[in-house]
Amino acid sequence: MSEREKILGSIREALAVNAPLPGAHDHHAPAVLRHRDDDVSQWLPAVGQTFEQRVERFHANALDLRADFHLLNTVQEMGAKLLEIRDGENWQKIGTHRGELTDAVSAELGLPTIRTDDGYDVRELESCDAGISECDALVAQTGSVVVSNRSAGGRALSVLPPHHVVLARREQLVRDLPAAFILLKHRYAPVFPSFFSFITGPSRTGDIERILVLGAHGPKKLTILCV
């Protein structure tokens, strides 16, 4: 008998006896699974319905997480903002991928550019000053950026360089986490990319005396430019 069959056999044997329902020790617990299929949006932190409320929430979250968020009016403005950051941080080299927004702005930067789309050298990417990527969605509720290896140039581009710049569009800003998962399923199912990540603020750690330090292993900075 294979280990797989052995383990599944033990599981089936164990499950022959029913377990008490969850929260049975709690006086308010229901006698049946009543909440299994609840819409969890109603329990999670509330987010307003309008676009303005979503932007406001995303902005507040970004501030709290020490990410930079800029709502811009045109792709030209986005390009100008990037130039400003390039000069401010003295970028020498960037990593990016092919995409509508990335293509529109990255050429103007006039810097040596690593494109990750068709494979790349890891050391080259590691030496970039910034990784510029697109995304699948922005989540107002948590201030998260949802990326996949299809939308954001692979697994490493958004985590290896010290500054991750996200280029997004207004219509990508969804209300909450349940909405983000609906969007992902709608967009990709049944053949999902092999990697997704919900990125919420720059990389951080509190492992030394529970004191917050940014840039533990991933980017020290996260900038989100939205048009």
Added chain:
Amino acid sequence: MSAPSAQFKADAERLTHDLRHRGLIQTALKKYEVARDGKKANYQDWQSARQTAAEIKWDAINHLDKYLVQFATKLEARGTKVHWASTAEQAREIIVGIVRAKKAHSIIKSKAMTAEEIHLNDALEHAGFEVVESDLGEYIVQLRHEAPYHIVFPAMHLTRGEISDLFERELGSAATDSPEELTMIARRALRQKYITADVGITGCNFAIAETGMISITENEGNARLTAALPKTMITLLGIEKVLPRLDDLALFLPMLATAGAGQAITCYNSLYGGPRQPGESDGPEEFHVVLLDNKRTHLLADAEQRDALHCIRCGACLNVCPIYKNVGGHTYGTTYQGPIGSVITPHLRNLQTWKHLSMASSLCGACTETCPVKINLHHHLLQNRRNAVAQKPVWWEKIAFKGFVFLMNRPRLFELSKPLARLGQIFHPLIKGTALDPARAWTKTRDLPDVAPETFKEFWRNRK
């Protein structure tokens, strides 16, 4: 007394008197409490969220066979190799086997309590491979050759000064008292390791049956790098990590972060559904998932305590536990510390050897109240006590209780015991807490209240 029990008692005794240690832990946990309460208050209904989370985990665990098969089938369909291990030894052999077959030189590892459980690093090092822990806290305790102090905050017991000394000694860095500089020292030391490692090993927070994905929650980005750069990726997880549906994460990701670290959501919540797929620009060429039983089915068979498998390893029960706060994480001598560790270790290892952990509880219930998936923790501690005695009765306890029943059934004898107790109390101070005192374990740090000068019955009789 078992060896772990003697060690627990000795360490607990020492550390409860170590005020510096207690101060360190309590300061850290106070910060956590403030942050957690702030984030919890943002939920529209935290209690309903808990109930829903408990029901989702109940569904997963009580249909574990179905969901595991679905999980494995989906992963295999996209080129992942799924391995099943009944024991820790098998899991170690599988992983060492993969590493050998790849002729790996170095291995980068992100945080995985399951790997601690099976002592994976020892096995890999014994087989001649270098393994580097990449989570900052885990890296620090690895350099100290120590076990993690806490399942979520592995280096919580160390001050920046101790960490600076450690880095100075092990990495040759300059002394500093800035947590930021210390973090950057580790960042620089580990950067090259990601790039040169042949194999990356990760743990897993949730295994999504519906889509065949593993979900990893972290703040630092080390797990993301571990899953992006090496050519081979290995994920080790316990079979209880399953969640039925992808969108169940919409509830579990924020709840794990809030209960575990007082965050709204952690920095990176990543999903991996296979090795690099055609058309993708990077990612490992090979992806291995190792499913570990290691007596989890033993716990599953105990229907009364089955909900202990709902655990998402957030560490919230450790953070609120008055015992943990006083004796600290290493005292437990287990992979999983605190209330959840005291509940499951007797199942994962041996009840008689580890039953003392269930005794080390005030049964205050803070753990049960805080658990985001509503595990009935403090009742399980009581059930462990009951099971331990039923399995192996203690002779002197049996005699003591028989004597008690004998006395309570005979009112005249009981009447007589009261003046005797008053008399005994006069002489007890002579031997209190000394080797002659039969109740020494109790009386050396405690006083009994005086026996009342008259009982209620005597009072009633004399009242006129």
